[in-house]
Amino acid sequence: MAANAFDRIRSIVLSVFLTVALTVPALAGAFEDGVAKFANDDFPDTEEAIGLVANSGNPLAFPIISALQDDRLSADPDTKKVYITRQDGKIIDAATGAPVDKLPDNAASVRLNNRLRRSVEAALGSLTLLSPDPAKRIAAARSVFKSHEESALPVVEGALAKETNKAAKDAFAEARAAILLNTSGISDADKLDAIATVKARGDQEALALLTDLSDQSPLVTKAAASAISSIQSRLAVWSAVQNAWYGLSLGSVLLLAAIGLAITFGVMGVINMAHGEMVMLGAYTTFVVQDVIRTNLPGLFDYSLFIAVPLAFLVAGAIGVLIERTIIRFLYGRPLETLLATWGISLVLQQAVRTAFGPTNREVGNPSWMSGAFELGQITITYNRLWILCFTLAVFAILLAMLRYTALGLEMRAVTQNRRMAASMGIATSRVDALTFGLGSGIAGIAGVALSQIDNVSPNLGQSYIIDSFMVVVFGGVGNLWGTLVGAFTLGIANKFLEPVAGAVLGKIAILVLIILFIQKRPRGLFALKGRAVEA
C-alpha cells in the first residue's frame, strides 16, 4: 500500500518534471544549492530554497516540499545534509534520494513561519496540478487561485485543456482567470471573461480577488465593480441562511444543556444549581474514556463518544441519585434551602474535580467524523455542530418517548401531578423521585459528552451553562418538554440574528431584557402547564 502510494507520487512528480522541464529550463546545481539552504535554519534562506527546489524539476522536489509542509523534513546544521522522513517512517537523503538508516542526533526539523507556509502551499499547488486524484487537482487549483502566481499559467492552461472532470475543470478555469486578472498585458476581452468566471464562483475568495484588483482599464474596473456588487448581494442572502443555521446550532446546544434541567426543575420543581456540574461530570467522563482509549486501544478512538455516552449517563445519573437520596429529599418544598444546598453541592463537585484532574483544561479530541466542515452553497457547516443538532433531537425524542410509553415515565408523571394520589395508588413515590432526579442528571451527563466537543473541559464548564439552562426552561414554560424545545430554538435563533447587528455582549443583554419582558406578560412561559398540576 505504502509502496504503491509512493510509486504514484513518483509518477506525478515525473509528469510535473516533464511539464516544468519543458517550460522552465532547469539550472544545473540549483536544486542542490536549494536543498543545502534548508540546513541554514534561517527563514529567508528557507524561502529561497523552496523556490529553487520547486522550480528545479528534480523528481525529489515534490517529496521535499510535502515533507516540509508536514514537518517531516529535517536538517543537520553541521554537515548541512537534509533528510526526508517518509510517511512510512523510512528516511532518505533529500539531495540524492539515497536511503539513510537513521537521523543524525543533532538533526532538527526545518522550521516554517506563516509566510513560508504560504510559499509551500503555492509551490505544492503547482506541483500537484497534474495529480491523478481529482480531489488533489482541485485543491491544487484552489491554492493557485489564491496565490495567482503568473509562472503557474502554462501548467494551469495545459491541465485545463486535458481535464475531463467537471469540478476540476471549473477549478482550473477559475485559477486561470485569477492569474489572467493579475497579469499585465492581457486584453480587456480576456479579462472580462475572467471576471465572469470569477463572478460565477461567487464566494468570499472571489470577492477578495476582485476587490484587490488595481491598475485595470476603466472597462475592466467597471465590470469588476458590478461583479462585486452582485456577489455581495448574493452573499447577503446566504448570510441570513447562515445566521439561521447558527441559531439552530446554538439552540441545539441550549436545548441539550437544558433538557436535563427540564426534568429536575421543570418536572420535579427542584431548583438544581448543581445541574451544570452534572454536565461537567459527563464531559470529564468523556475525557477519561478517551484517555483510556488513547493509551490502550488507539484504534477505537473514533468510537470513544459512543462508549462515553452510556458511561456519562451512568456516572452523572448515579451521582444524581446519591445527591437526591442524601440531601435533596429532605428539602422538597423548600426552594430557598434547595437552591443554597445545590449551590453548595456544585462548589463541592467543582473543587473535587479540580483536585482529582487539576485546574487546567483537559484535552478531549474530536473523532474524525466530527472534525472539519463541508460547504453548502456559500455557508460552512461544521460536522461537530451538525452532529450535536442530530444528537440533541435524538435525546429529546427518546426522553419524550420514555415519559410517555414506559411504566417509569407514567409513574413520574403521576407523582409530579399529584404526589398523594400517586402514593395512595401504590406508587413508591420516594423511589420515583430518586429515579427522576437520576434521569435528569444522567441526561445532563450525556449533554456533557456532546459539549466536550465544542467547549473546554475544565471544572468551570458547568457554570457557563447553568444560567442559560434556567433561562430556556423558564422561557419555555416550566414542566413542559415541548416548551423547552421551542424555547431553546427561539432563543438560539433570536440570539444569532441579534449578534451580527448588536455584537455579542449587547445581543446577550437584549435577549435577557426580552425574556424579562416576556415573563412579565406570561409568567408561566411559552407553554404554561394547564390543569391540576400541584405545586409542591
Place this chain on the structure above:
Amino acid sequence: MPTLFAHKIATLNRRRWLAAAAGLALGLAGLSNANAADDTIKIGILHSLSGTMAISETTLKDVMLMLIDEQNKKGGVLGKKLEAVVVDPASNWPLFAEKARELITKDKVAVVFGCWTSVSRKSVLPVFKELNSILFYPVQYEGEESERNVFYTGAAPNQQAIPAVDYLMKEEKVKRWVLEGTDYVYPRTTNKILEAYLKSKGVAPADIMINYTPFGFSDWQTEVSKIKTFGSAGKKTAVVSTINGDANVPFYKELGNQGIKATDIPVVAFSVGEEELAGIDTKPLVGHLAAWNYFESIKTPANEKFIKEWHAFTKNDKRTTNDPMEAHYIGFNMWVKAVEKVKSTDPDKVIDALPGIETPNLTGGIAKMLPNHHITKPVYIGEIKANGQFDVVWKTPGLVPGDAWSKELEGSKDLIGDWVGKKCGNFNVKTNKCLGSDS
C-alpha cells in the same frame, strides 16, 4: 479608650466573656507563636486555588512554592528560612482584599506574590497602600498604573501588544486588523492603545474592526464568520486576540473547524500560553501566533534547568511552564537580592532598594527593575506548533523597558512613573507636576 473597654466588658454577659477571653488567649498564643517563628521570613501567596481563575493561578502558587523551596535549600535569606503562607481568594475580587489584609496583618508576611486579573489587583491596591506592604504582580496587563507598593513583573502593553503588531505589519504585511477581546478592562485598554497606534501608522478606521464578547463565551460561529468576511476584502488581515482564558478553546476550535488557517488570517494572542493550549488539539492551529516575553521552548541553560526543577518539584514531566511563571521567577529573585542588599525585610527599605536591581531572566537576558516599578523584558513572537509548544519566529533585538503609561494614549503620553527621583507614580513631564493618588 480604657474606660470604653471596661464599659464594654461590663456589658458583656458571662458566656461572651468566656468566648472573648478564649479569643484573647488564642490571640496571645498566636502572637507568641509569631515570636517563636521569628527565625523565618514569611512570604504571602495570593493566588486563586478555586473558582474560575484557578485554571491559571494554581500553577503560580506551585511555582512560588518551588522557588521558596529552592531558596531554602540554598540557606534561605539573611540566614533565615523562608516560609510560604498560601491563602485562597477563590476568584472572588473582594475576597482578594480581605485575604491580603489577613496576610499582612495576621501572618505578618514580608512580601506578597499574587493576583492575576486586573480587577483583583485593583481590589488589593488600597490594602497594600494602607498597610504599606509589597505586591509582586506577575501577569501582562493594560498598563496605566504605577504604584509605590506594587512591582509589575509582567509585560506592559509596549512589551507585548505593540511589538506583536509591529511584527505582523512588517513580516506578514498585514493591512486590516480585527481586535477581538473579552469584555473587561485589559482588552478594552489594550485595544484602545492598539487602535491609536495603528491609526498613527496610517491604518484607515475602516480597516480596523473591534469586537468584544462576554467572559466564558462559547458560541463563536457568528464571530468567526464575521472575521472571515472582514478578511475577504482583499487586504491581508490579522486578528489580534485579547480573548481571556476559557473562551479561547472554543474560539480556536471554531477557527479550525471553519478552516481559517494561519496562512490566510493569522491570529496573534496575548493571553494564550502553553497552559491554554494543553486543552486543545493544536494541529489545525499551526502557525497562529502568540506574543510573550517567555516561551517554554526557548533553549537556554537557565530555562532548561528551570523546567527540570519544575518537573521534579511537581513530579509530573508533562507540566508546562509559561510566561507569568517566569515573571514570578524574576520577581522572587529581585526581592531576594533587594532584601540581601539592605539586610532587612522592612517594606520601605526594600521598596527603595528594588529599582535598579538586576537579575537574569530565563531566556538569556537580564531583567532590570525600573524606577516605574516595571521591568525590562525581551519580546518574542511564537508560532503554535503541532505539539502544543511555540516556535519562536521573531524577537526584539534587545530588551524593552516597560512603560507604565502608554505613549499612544492622549491622557497618558506625558506621564511617567518614577519612584526614585520624583517619588511619584504619575508625574506629568509637560507640567512638571505629580498628579498624586487621586487620579
